[in-house]
Amino acid sequence: MKPSIISHKISFVISILFVFFTFLISGQTNNNKFFCKSEMKIINTIDKKYLLGQFNYKSEKNFVKVEAQYGNKEDMYLQKEVYEAFLKMRIAALKDGITLIIVSATRNFNEQKTIWEAKWTGNKLVNGENLSLTVKDPNERAKIILNYSSMPGTSRHHWGTDIDINSxxxxxxxxxxxxxxxxxxxxxxxxxxxxxxxxxxxNLRPNGYEEEKWHWSYISIANQYLSDYKKTITYKDITGFMGSETSITLDIIKNYILGINQNCIN
Ligand SMILES: [Zn+2]
Structure with a gap:
C-alpha cells in the first residue's frame, strides 16, 4: 500500500472517532443540562402533597410543636421559621400589654376533611342547621360551609404558615x-x-371567605406556597371528600385560594 493511501485511511479513522466522541460528549452535556434543569425544578417547586396538606406535619423536620403555654390546645405544629416569628411578635405584644395565643395552627387534609364532612353531613350544625336536610343543592351547601371553613386540599392551614390567634x-x-x-x-x-x-x-376583595380577624399568615413562606399552588394544582387534585365536585362550579382556586387580601401578596 502506498504511504499516501495509509495516511488517508488513518485520517479517515481519526475523523470517524472525532465525530463519535463529539457526539458522545455532546450527549452527556445535554443529559447533564437536562438533569440540572429537572433538579432545579424539584428544588424550586413545592411538592403537591405539601400544597394540598397530604402529609404528616408531625414527622416533618422543618415543623415544630407549639409549646403548651403559647397555645390553647395540645399537639399544634408550625413551620419552624413561622413559629419563631410568632414568638418574637408575642414578646413585643406582651410589652404593650397584649397577650397572643395560638388557637389553631397546621391542619392536614384529613383533619380538614373531618371538619368539612361533619358540616356537609349535618353531624355538626352550621348556624344551628343540619345542612344535609335544609340545603339540598350541593353548590349552595358548599357555599354556606365555605363562609368560614375551607375545602380539604385548599386550606392555608395545610401549609404550616398560618395561625388563628386568640379566638x-x-x-x-x-x-x-x-x-x-x-x-x-x-x-x-x-x-x-x-x-x-x-x-x-x-370591591378589592369581592370573593372568598368572610372576614377573619383571627387568621394571620406568615407571608414570605405562604406566598411561595400560593404561587406554586397557582402553577401546579388543578381541580383534578381537589378530590377525596364529600361534595368535592362543587370545587369546579364554585371556582374555588380563583375565588377562595386567590381571593385574599392583595396587600398580603404585593
Ligand atoms: Zn384560620
Whole structure:
C-alpha cells in the first residue's frame, strides 16, 4: 500500500472517532443540562402533597410543636421559621400589654376533611342547621360551609404558615379586649412578617371567605406556597371528600385560594 493511501485511511479513522466522541460528549452535556434543569425544578417547586396538606406535619423536620403555654390546645405544629416569628411578635405584644395565643395552627387534609364532612353531613350544625336536610343543592351547601371553613386540599392551614390567634369567634373581636388585640396586630404584625389574608370584603376583595380577624399568615413562606399552588394544582387534585365536585362550579382556586387580601401578596 502506498504511504499516501495509509495516511488517508488513518485520517479517515481519526475523523470517524472525532465525530463519535463529539457526539458522545455532546450527549452527556445535554443529559447533564437536562438533569440540572429537572433538579432545579424539584428544588424550586413545592411538592403537591405539601400544597394540598397530604402529609404528616408531625414527622416533618422543618415543623415544630407549639409549646403548651403559647397555645390553647395540645399537639399544634408550625413551620419552624413561622413559629419563631410568632414568638418574637408575642414578646413585643406582651410589652404593650397584649397577650397572643395560638388557637389553631397546621391542619392536614384529613383533619380538614373531618371538619368539612361533619358540616356537609349535618353531624355538626352550621348556624344551628343540619345542612344535609335544609340545603339540598350541593353548590349552595358548599357555599354556606365555605363562609368560614375551607375545602380539604385548599386550606392555608395545610401549609404550616398560618395561625388563628386568640379566638375564632367574631364576638371576641367585637369586644373591647379583642378589638385591642386586633388593633395591635393591624399596627405591628407586618413587622414580624404576618398579614391578614381574609380582611374585610369589599370591591378589592369581592370573593372568598368572610372576614377573619383571627387568621394571620406568615407571608414570605405562604406566598411561595400560593404561587406554586397557582402553577401546579388543578381541580383534578381537589378530590377525596364529600361534595368535592362543587370545587369546579364554585371556582374555588380563583375565588377562595386567590381571593385574599392583595396587600398580603404585593
Ligand atoms: Zn384560620
Amino acid at each position: 375564632i369567634n367574631k364576638d371576641y373581636f367585637s369586644s373591647e379586649k379583642g378589638n385591642k388585640v386586633y388593633e395591635w396586630l393591624m399596627t405591628n404584625a407586618a413587622t414580624y412578617g404576618f398579614c391578614q389574608p381574609y380582611n374585610e370584603k369589599n
